[in-house]
Amino acid sequence: MKPSSKLAALIALACVTMATAQAAPAVTQDDAVFVNPDWANSAWYVGGSFARSRGDIDQQRVASNLLAPGGSFSTFTKDDRDIGFKVFAGKQLNRYLAAEWGYFHSGKFVYSGLTTDNRDARGSSSYRGVNLDLVGQLPLTERLSLLGRVGAQYGKTSSHFTGPRISGSTLDGKTNAKFGIGAEYKLTEAAALRWEVERYRTEGSIATGRNVDLATISFVYKLGRPVAAAFVAPAVAVAAPQPEPQVVAQAPVATPAPSPVSEKVSFASEALFDFDKAVVKPQGKAALDELIGKLQGMNTEVMVAVGHTDSIGSNAYNDKLSLRRANAVKAYLVSKGLDPARLYTEGKGETQPVASNATAEGRAKNRRVTIEVTGSRTGSR
Secondary structure: OOHHHHHHHHHHHHHHHHHHHHHHHHHHOOOOOOOOHHHHOOOEEEEEEEEEEEOOEOHHHHHHHHOOOOOOEEEEEEEOEEEEEEEEEEEEOOOOEEEEEEEEEEEEEEEEEEEOOOOEEEEEEEEEEEEEEEEEEEEOOOOEEEEEEEEEEEEEEEEEEEOOOOEEEEEEEEEEEEEEEEEEEEOOOOEEEEEEEEEEEOOOOOOEOOEEEEEEEEEEEEOOOOOOOOOOOOOOOOOOOOOOOOOOOOOOOOOOOOOEEEEEEEEEHHHHOOOOOOOOOHHHHHHHHHHHHHOOOEEEEEEEEEEEOOOOOOHHHHHHHHHHHHHHHHHHHHHOOOOHHHEEEEEOOOOOOOOOOOOHHHHHHHOEEEEEEEEEEOOOO
16 A cells, blocks of 8 residues: 555544544434434534545656657556545535535555656656535435535645656646535434545646546534433323212212213323334333323223324325324223224324424424323222
8 A cells, every 4th residue: 555545544544433433322322213303404514534546647648748759658557546535524404405525635646657768757646635515415215315416626736757858746736626426324313324436627737637536435423413301201181070069968969970071191202203203112101101090090982192293294294104103102002901992093294283393393392192082080099
């Protein structure tokens, strides 16, 4: 490996190691769960990349610059591939777009040749600079996204050469365009891996052409992930017991039938389910167990579980998600002994918000499951 390659690899390895160390506690805790989409879609992030670089050393260009007019090579070798690196920082603008700043280094491309009159010519070139990109993201699943980027970069081509005609070095710099395509896989809500291929337009040197390509593997880490709030079981509003009727001494009065009561409780969706999931979490099961305990003593006639979502996503998807969550609640309650014939479910999707969907706080309130129980009390608890 060339000296510049070793330096590039060490720098990239340090960046990735530091980012991984920050992410490690999240992976060992409950960070694999996607519970903060509003934060993830507006967070700052940092990253580092290993890069397999490819230049374009042109033998004819070398001959025309380093050899006497009409001169040619009898042998010519080149190594126009090396290990480079990138370090970068960015700001997620929304789920689909991010702005990203970075520094890149291509490594070093080398060449050497022997002329037909046994004279030596050799040299090297490297490319480095800074860039500003707009990164587009197309989610395929919750974890996997396609990436596309376009941006501007200010790069410098550093060249060192010696030949029969000229010897020396040059440093050429200019602003040019760059673009790339790739994919990203989220390891957790904060950490991700990227695979990309990027093309940098260059000014070229006396040996290279106009493009340098980087194939990168990057580690990305989002900063400032909110700490999950401690779960608090929701309180259940229970109607006050009806006062006992007064009994007239002269004539006994029959005790009236138990009065019908209706009790309703609303659970935050995050308390019952992981993001975009319909499997009741252990904390959610504990909350439902508490609800069942508080309903002891009620002759349950009807219980209705209704799922609700915020406005993110299509209407059709939100309708299905809200119904799946209501059915998951029903399945758990039935597993605890409740009569399935008395349990009903509905999915209202995003049609019945209780707060504005324009803010993260409002959307959190709208992601909920309500359970309404109608029955009669047989006695005080």
